[in-house]
Amino acid sequence: MVKEIERVGIPVVHICTVVPISLTVGANRIVPAIAIPHPLGNPVKTMEEEKQLRREIVLKSLKALQTEVHGQTVFDK
Amino acid sequence: MIKVVHYINQFYGGIGGEEKADIRPEVREGVVGPGMALKAALGNDAEIVATVICGDSYFNENLETATSEILEMIKKYSPDLFIAGPAFNAGRYGVACGSICKSVQENLGIPVLTAMYIENPGADMFKKDMYVVSTANAATGMRQAIPAMAKLAMKLSKNEAIGSPSEEGYIARGIRKNIFRPDRGSKRAVNMLVAKLRGEAFETEYPMPDFDRVAPNQPVHDISKATIALVTSGGIVPKGNPDRIESSSASKYGKYDIEGVMDLTEATYETAHGGYDPVYANIDSDRVLPVDVLRDMEKEGLIGKLHRYFYTTVGNGTSVANSKKFAAEFAQELLADGVQAVILTST
Numbered sequence: 001m002v003k004e005i006e007r008v009g010i011p012v013v014h015i016c017t018v019v020p021i022s023l024t025v026g027a028n029r030i031v032p033a034i035a036i037p038h039p040l041g042n043p044v045k046t047m048e049e050e051k052q053l054r055r056e057i058v059l060k061s062l063k064a065l066q067t068e069v070h071g072q073t074v075f076d077k
Numbered sequence: 078m079i080k081v082v083h084y085i086n087q088f089y090g091g092i093g094g095e096e097k098a099d100i101r102p103e104v105r106e107g108v109v110g111p112g113m114a115l116k117a118a119l120g121n122d123a124e125i126v127a128t129v130i131c132g133d134s135y136f137n138e139n140l141e142t143a144t145s146e147i148l149e150m151i152k153k154y155s156p157d158l159f160i161a162g163p164a165f166n167a168g169r170y171g172v173a174c175g176s177i178c179k180s181v182q183e184n185l186g187i188p189v190l191t192a193m194y195i196e197n198p199g200a201d202m203f204k205k206d207m208y209v210v211s212t213a214n215a216a217t218g219m220r221q222a223i224p225a226m227a228k229l230a231m232k233l234s235k236n237e238a239i240g241s242p243s244e245e246g247y248i249a250r251g252i253r254k255n256i257f258r259p260d261r262g263s264k265r266a267v268n269m270l271v272a273k274l275r276g277e278a279f280e281t282e283y284p285m286p287d288f289d290r291v292a293p294n295q296p297v298h299d300i301s302k303a304t305i306a307l308v309t310s311g312g313i314v315p316k317g318n319p320d321r322i323e324s325s326s327a328s329k330y331g332k333y334d335i336e337g338v339m340d341l342t343e344a345t346y347e348t349a350h351g352g353y354d355p356v357y358a359n360i361d362s363d364r365v366l367p368v369d370v371l372r373d374m375e376k377e378g379l380i381g382k383l384h385r386y387f388y389t390t391v392g393n394g395t396s397v398a399n400s401k402k403f404a405a406e407f408a409q410e411l412l413a414d415g416v417q418a419v420i421l422t423s424t
Contacts, residue, residue, distance in 0.1 A: 001310060001390075003291045004404030005419050008412050011294040012308075016423040018137045021172060021198045027421075028293035036098070036134045036169070036424050038357040039311070041364030054363065055370045058420070062300055062380065065418045069293045 002027040013061045013075075015039060023072055029064040030074045031057060079123040079234050082151045083112045084161035084177055086170045090130035095354040098169075100132035102143060104150040111219065115160065118227030123234070127154045129177075133169035134353065136176075143173075144180045151181055158234040159185070163192035163222040164199060166214040166394045168352075171199025179206050188233035192226050196397050200248055208233065209248045214394065251286070299381075303417040306384035308407075310392030310400075311365040311424040312350030313341070313358065322391055324351030330390035330403040332410075335383070340369045352393030353424050365422055384416050392423060 003026050005012040014027035017039050022030045033039030040054045064075045087097045089110040108116050109128040116125050129150050136143045151159060159181045161174035171193040178189035192210035193200050200209055208229055212222040225246040232239060242249040258265065265282070272279040297303050314322060320331045338345075341362035348358040348365065363369045371383045388407045392400070411419065 001308065001400050001404035002421055003289065004401055005308070005408045005411070005421065006291040006294060007405075008408040009294055010408065010411060010416060010419055011297055012419040012421055014421050014423065018140075018169065018172065020140070020202060021168060022423070024198050024201045026290050028291070033422070035138050037095075037353045037355070038364040039422055039424055040367045041357065041361060043357050043360075043364075047361075050361075050364075051370060054367050055373070058367050058370050058374070061420050062374075065297045065305075065420075066300055068296050071293070073293075 011065050013064045015057060015061055019074055023074075026072075028069055028072055029067075030072065031061045031064055032074065032076050033057065079119075079158055079231075080154060080156045081119065081123050081125045081158045081160060081230075082154050082156040083108070083115060083125050083128045084147070084159070084174060085110055085112065085128060085130055086136075086164075086167070086173065087130060087132040088170075090128070092130065092132075095134075095352070096356075098132045098134035098354060099138075100130075101135055102129055102131035102147045102150060104129050104153075111163070111223070114219070114223045115227060118223050119231060120227075123158065123231065126156065127151075131173065133167065133173060136173040137169045140176060144176050147177050148180050148184055151177075152185065156185075157187055158230060159187060159189045160226065160230055161189070161191040163210070163212050163219065163226065164194075164197060165212055165216055165218065165222075166194040166197050168198050171197035172202065173199075175199040175203030175207070175209070179203060182207060188230070190226060190230045190233060192222050195248055204248045204250050208239070208245075208250070210246055211242075211248045249284075297418045300418070301378055302381040304382045304384050304415055305371070305380055305418045305420060306411055306414075306416040307366055307368065307371070307387040308404075308419055308421040309366050309387070309389050309423070310395075311353075311358065311389075311422055312348040312391040312393075313346055313362045313366040313387075313389050314349045316345055316347050318347070318349045322349045322389070324349055324391060325393040325395070327391040327393070327395045328399065330388055330407065332386050332388050332407065334386055335368060336385050338368060339372045341366060350391045350393055350424060352391070358424075365424060367420075367422070371420075381417075384411070384414065386414075
C-alpha cells in the first residue's frame, strides 16, 4: 500500500514495528513503532504518558515527511 | 544419525494464539506439533532432538535478542541440521524462521532450511541466504510441505547436489549455474517463440527479476498548511465492522468519515484484524490510528488539516495483489481530494 500511495506522487511515512518488513516491502520513509499489537501506545503507561508517546512518534513522522530522502530511510532518532 | 533441531511458533507449539504471541523462547526435548510429521518424513537417518518455540510478536519486537537467545538454545544440542517452520503466509513467523536460520547458518555452520508461502515477507528477505521450500498460503498445505522439506533437508545434510528450484520445490534464490543443453541458444529461443505464437506453454530461461521500487517523493514544504490522511493495515474500523472486512486475507478496504471525531474510543472503534492480540486496539484504537494526537496538532496549527476520511484494511495474510489494488484505488481518491501527505500505520 505504501508503494501505491508513493506512486501517485504523495509522500508517505510508514509507522511500523517490524522495520525489516517495511524495508522489504519498499517503504521510503520509515518510523519505528512500539509493539505489534499497539504500535502507537503502551498500555503499561498511564493514558497521559501514552498519548505523549504517541505524539512523539507522530511528530517524528511529520519530520520524516518534511525531510528529503534519496532512498529508504529509517527515522529512528 | 543426523541430529535435527526444529523451530516453531507459539501457535504450532500448542501454547496459544495471538494472546500468547508475546511469549519468550523455550526449548523442549524431542518433537512438538508439526515436528511429528516432519520426523516421520525425515526417516530413520535423522532424529529431531529438540524443538524451540517462541511467540511471533516477541520475536519480531526483539529481533536481535530473540535471535541470540534462540541460537544459544540450539547450540546446546550441537545439531547437524536446523529446520524452521513451515510458516505458510504468517509474516512474523516467516521473518522469525528466516532470521534464526540465517543466524544458525552463520554461527554454527550447519545446513538450514525453512518453508513458507512466496508472498510471506520472510521469503523476500531470506530467499537469497538459504533454501526456502515453497508452500501453500495456509496450514492446509502442511501435507505437501512436510515431505518437500524433509526431502530437501536430507539432501542438504548429506551434502548431495541440489537441483533447480522447480525440481526441488524451493523459492528461487537468484543463483545462476552454467549447464550444457543439447540445443543451441538460438534454437531454444526460436522454439520458445514458436510455442508462444501457438499459445502453448513455455518456460523462460531467464525470468526478469522483480525490482518493484518506487522512488521517494519530494518532502512536504509547509506541513502547517498540509492536509494529511491516515491509512492503516491494522484493521481499525467503526465498532461493529460495518463493511465486514475479513480478519485475515482481506478482500476489501474501508473508507470512514472522521469529521468531528476527536478521539477513537472503546465504544466507537475497534480492530477487525485477526493477526495480533486485539485487546489493546479495542480499548483504544488511537494506539493504531493516532486520530487523537493529530486532532491536537490540527488545533495547535502544527498541521493544516487531518483528512476527512481514513482508509483501512486488515494486513493479515492479505495477498500482495489485493493490497496493491486497494491502495492504487484509494491513492487516486487521496490525490483528487488534495491530500499532501499520508501517515500509514502497520501492526
